[in-house]
Amino acid sequence: MELISPAVIIILGCVALLLFLQRKNLRGPPCIRGWLPWIGAGFEFGKAPLEFIEKARIKYGPVFTVFVMGTRMTFVTEEEGINVFLKSKEINFELAVQKPIYRTASIPKNTFLTLHEKLYIMMKGKIGTFNLYQLTGQLTEELHEQLENLGTHGTMELNNLVRHLLYPVTMNILFKKGLFPTDERKIREFYQHFQAYDEGFEYGCQMPECLLRNWSKSKKWLLALFEKTIPDMKTYRSAKDNSMTLIQAMLDIVETERKEEMSPNYGLLLLWASLSNAVPVAFWTLGFVLSHPTVHETILEGISSVFGTAGRDKMEVSEDDLKKLPLIKWCILEAIRLRAPGIITRKVMKPVKILNYTIPSGDLLMLSPFWLHRNPEYFPEPELFKPERWKKANLEKHAFLDWFMAFGSGKYQCPGRWFALLQIQICIILILYKYDCSLLDPLPKQADRRDCKCSVP
Numbered sequence: 001m002e003l004i005s006p007a008v009i010i011i012l013g014c015v016a017l018l019l020f021l022q023r024k025n026l027r028g029p030p031c032i033r034g035w036l037p038w039i040g041a042g043f044e045f046g047k048a049p050l051e052f053i054e055k056a057r058i059k060y061g062p063v064f065t066v067f068v069m070g071t072r073m074t075f076v077t078e079e080e081g082i083n084v085f086l087k088s089k090e091i092n093f094e095l096a097v098q099k100p101i102y103r104t105a106s107i108p109k110n111t112f113l114t115l116h117e118k119l120y121i122m123m124k125g126k127i128g129t130f131n132l133y134q135l136t137g138q139l140t141e142e143l144h145e146q147l148e149n150l151g152t153h154g155t156m157e158l159n160n161l162v163r164h165l166l167y168p169v170t171m172n173i174l175f176k177k178g179l180f181p182t183d184e185r186k187i188r189e190f191y192q193h194f195q196a197y198d199e200g201f202e203y204g205c206q207m208p209e210c211l212l213r214n215w216s217k218s219k220k221w222l223l224a225l226f227e228k229t230i231p232d233m234k235t236y237r238s239a240k241d242n243s244m245t246l247i248q249a250m251l252d253i254v255e256t257e258r259k260e261e262m263s264p265n266y267g268l269l270l271l272w273a274s275l276s277n278a279v280p281v282a283f284w285t286l287g288f289v290l291s292h293p294t295v296h297e298t299i300l301e302g303i304s305s306v307f308g309t310a311g312r313d314k315m316e317v318s319e320d321d322l323k324k325l326p327l328i329k330w331c332i333l334e335a336i337r338l339r340a341p342g343i344i345t346r347k348v349m350k351p352v353k354i355l356n357y358t359i360p361s362g363d364l365l366m367l368s369p370f371w372l373h374r375n376p377e378y379f380p381e382p383e384l385f386k387p388e389r390w391k392k393a394n395l396e397k398h399a400f401l402d403w404f405m406a407f408g409s410g411k412y413q414c415p416g417r418w419f420a421l422l423q424i425q426i427c428i429i430l431i432l433y434k435y436d437c438s439l440l441d442p443l444p445k446q447a448d449r450r451d452c453k454c455s456v457p
Contacts (some may be wrong), residue, residue: 029074029357030060040067046203047363050341053077053368065363069206074359075349075366081354085367085411090345094414096364100205105269106221111259118253119266123415126246129398131252132418133175133319139426140317142169147434149367155440162282163191165427170274174246175267176236179229187203190225193218198276225262233267244271282424285335286431287443288385295387299327303433315433317426328425330390333400338385340369340406370403378403 003161034041045052045068053075056064061079076085094116098109150156156164157286157307167190168180182186195203200215210214211311233247244252247270254263288297303323307315347362361366374382379389379401393401398418400407407414414420431437 010165012352012422023123023194027357029063030067031065031067031072032056032060038070039346040069041145042068042206048204049343050370054371057371063357063359064167064191070284071206072363073345073366074363074367076354077368079370081429082367082372082403084352084354085346088352090348090350090352091365093346093410094347095349096314096345096347099263103206103209103432104272105265106202106203106223107262107269115253115259115266119250120412120415122249122253123246126249127416127419129418133424135419135422136216136317136319136322136426138173139169139239139423140430142172143423143427143430144314146428159279159283160437162279162427164432166278166282166423167194167275169423169427170278171271171316174274176229176233176245176247176268177238179233179241189206192273194271198220198272201272201276206400222268222422223264226267226271228298230267235261243313274420278420278424280339281336281420282284282338283333283426285332285424285428286437287439288338289331289337289428289432290366290439291443292385294383295331299325299331300432301339302327307429307433316428320424322422325425325429326391327387328396328428329421330387331389331427332421332424333393333404334385334387336382336402337379338404340373342370343368344405344408372403372405 008087032041034044036042041052056066056075057077062072063076063081065072065074067073076082094113099111101107101112101296102109127135143165146168150161150164171180172178181190196214196218200218203212204215204219209219231250233245234251235244236245236248238245247267250266250270251263254260254266282420289299306321306324308314344350344367346365348359349360350361352359352365373379377383390401393399393404407417
């Protein structure tokens with residue numbers, strides 16, 4: 001019997017050790033797979049995503065993977081993972097959002113990748129900080145017009161009040177004056193379909209359309225609306241300055257790239273992006289302000305000092321006026337911090353190392369602003385509504401507080417963030433100037449924003 005030499009044993013041992021260490025170094029994070037093939041943890045995750053994320057973080061640590069609808073989503077919740085998310089060159093934004101955009105707006109991958117950066121640059125210029133305050137007068141005028149339809153007193157669900165104001169204002173400015181319907185039946189029909197589309201958007205991002213019959217019906221209704229109205233949008237010109245609307249600038253780029261058949265789809269995408277977040281942010285801001293008497297009183301005093309006490313007048317709002325009322329913007333940002341529900345995502349192109357884990361290529365790297373904004377290391381007393389914390393942010397230079405991620409991060413932050421903040425500021429000023437408001441119900445929890453009534457005597 002031939003014996004193996006000690007040298008061979010040492011070499012084999014070294015190889016085995018190397019393979020063991022390599023396998024250890026390539027160890028992925030804990031994975032929550034659920035018990036159904038392909039669907040994985042989809043049902044449990046879909047019921048309450050924020051609670052699911054927090055329970056998983058407590059059980060598995062700061063990095064964990066969730067298998068949902070055939071996709072691996074790896075969540076990062078602490079600083080090292082967040083730094084990789086923000087700075088790594090091995091992760092990609094466009095490829096992470098391409099499939100959800102295809103499912104929710106039927107925009108094919110090649111079309112999206114061809115047009116995305118061009119459209120982003122255009123929007124960043126059109127409604128970015130440089131041109132933003134040119135829209136102040138138009139926003140004020142449109143909001144006054146909608147407020148006149150409310151009357152002088154009464155009660156209303158706060159969410160419906162905000163929708164009543166911001167839906168028509170946003171559509172009339174970004175798309176075309178008069179696009180939002182005025183007939184009561186057509187208004188209800190629009191609300192019904194947009195609400196169904198908006199509330200089912202997260203499921204629509206992940207699941208085949210054939211499994212979401214009602215959501216698909218509303219999506220097709222909205223696409224048909226744009227197919228019918230886009231010819232009028234192209235020829236529309238403002239009676240005041242003959243300027244192009246945002247949708248016209250968007251359609252110019254789409255048609256330049258010979259993608260005219262995608263015009264309704266991009267119209268739908270812009271509609272959802274402009275309406276889906278502004279309304280809940282305005283709702284929560286007003287709710288927090290009205291439920292904090294000291295903040296409410298301070299804002300009212302500021303509004304009176306700038307505009308006087310004639311609460312029924314059709315006053316104008318200027319850029320200088322807004323600078324004199326910083327507390328309102330602080331309240332908006334604090335409401336966003338406390339109620340930002342979304343998840344920011346990137347696609348891992350090459351394996352990345354986070355803590356002792358290796359995240360494989362193909363994973364979606366996920367960051368939850370909701371839980372990041374509740375880290376007491378970054379935001380002391382995180383559960384409290386403290387708008388004064390925003391005094392430290394350099395908002396004059398368009399910089400938020402560190403670790404505030406509600407608008408995304410890096411190259412592709414939300415291009416409409418400054419327009420959204422501006423219209424919500426003006427909306428709140430005009431409501432509180434015109435009406436003596438009070439809440440009739442307690443402020444609801446995060447999951448429900450539709451049961452809070454507001455009195456406007």
